[in-house]
Amino acid sequence: MALYKFKPTTSGEHLFSYITTNLIGKKNINQVYELEALQIGGRQHQLSTYYIGILTANILTRCLKKANRIVSMFEDEREHQKLIIQYFQRSLEIPRTPYGADLDRLATLTLEAERKSRKGIISSIRSQFSTTKVNYCYICGFPVFEKPLETQVKMQLEHIWPQSFGGDSIAENLLPACPTCNNEKSDMLLWQNAHIHSFTLKPDPSPQELENVGKRLRIAQHRRDIFEYASMNRTTLKDAALAIGSVNISEISAIDRDDAVDFFNFSF
Ligand SMILES: [Zn+2]
Structure with a gap:
């Protein structure tokens, strides 16, 4: 194992x-x-x-x-x-x-x-990711830009191992991400830490809640895939994230009631 x-x-x-x-x-x-x-x-x-x-x-x-x-x-x-x-x-x-x-x-x-956990990203590290070319959000694959034009999305640097859990602000722990994914992933450490429990335990979720949990669920699953790949191949989490690639979050359909309850299976 x-x-x-x-x-x-x-x-x-x-x-x-x-x-x-x-x-x-x-x-x-x-x-x-x-x-x-x-x-x-x-x-x-x-x-x-x-x-x-x-x-x-x-x-x-x-x-x-x-x-x-x-x-x-x-x-x-x-x-x-x-x-x-x-x-x-x-x-x-x-x-x-x-x-x-x-x-x-x-x-x-x-x-x-x-x-x-108290040390932020210094500019010399940040500049390693600055490029005239386009970068892609490692979670959803959306193009992100260091200096975005009006309709473009600003590139953020995401700590793969969350900073609050001792994730160093070094290039080996950073990947470009879009603001939505960065915010949604937040300081999720393991897939187990995805805050979907309160939802899965709620007896009568609204359609909007079902749609939102879909995104969080996919980020959690992506996270789990990264850890599994890295553990199987003895790589770093960053190399695993790059090897696996992004998930297409926009293609995720809303999860139905049964799936939502089924994910952790605690609400029989
Ligand atoms: Zn994204």
């Missing part, structure tokens, strides 16, 4: 990999795959990746939030390391060596990802 074995490039990805491998542990991940409760309905693979992804993303988010608070409260860097380790032990209840997790290493990775 090649779950989340993509080649990490940003600080957030290194932290994510460390949490999956050393904190949750390969042994536990394999056990999740064998849980009988997750096999109901023949969706074992989707449901187990769902839970592992959510679990890792949850720990990642909590670590980064705490690191952010510590950094804003204390100036001394040695203090940061000490306090975040205390947090791992007291609040996250991570023992010093559960499955080979090194708390000093985890603290270093967390603080580094937190630091990078």
Whole structure:
């Protein structure tokens, strides 16, 4: 199984990999795959990746939030390391060596990802994407322009690994995107983080809501495809995104009621 074995490039990805491998542990991940409760309905693979992804993303988010608070409260860097380790032990209840997790290493990775989440795109990086030629949104494939004329769409740079999750503002983590996709994808980390739950659980969605969820669903599926490709081929997420290409969002028809409920299958 090649779950989340993509080649990490940003600080957030290194932290994510460390949490999956050393904190949750390969042994536990394999056990999740064998849980009988997750096999109901023949969706074992989707449901187990769902839970592992959510679990890792949850720990990642909590670590980064705490690191952010510590950094804003204390100036001394040695203090940061000490306090975040205390947090791992007291609040996250991570023992010093559960499955080979090194708390000093985890603290270093967390603080580094937190630091990078505060650094925006500098102009020398931005200019690497500026070209007189046309660029394309990596999500929907729509042409985007650095200096758009009246009817053209402005190019934005999208953090493939979201900046808020420790996604460095480096060329390896950026691709051109249109404002609509950039906004719709926002800080979606994994396909599991797509905010479609409230919708899927709603008993009587309107036609407009059904149409909107279609777009989010496709972005989530595109995201899942990128992670799967990168994990299978051991590439970076950017290389995977370039290899897969965009999805044609305008061609997506509205999802019907059954499909919407079916996607995560939690609303029987
Ligand atoms: Zn787009």
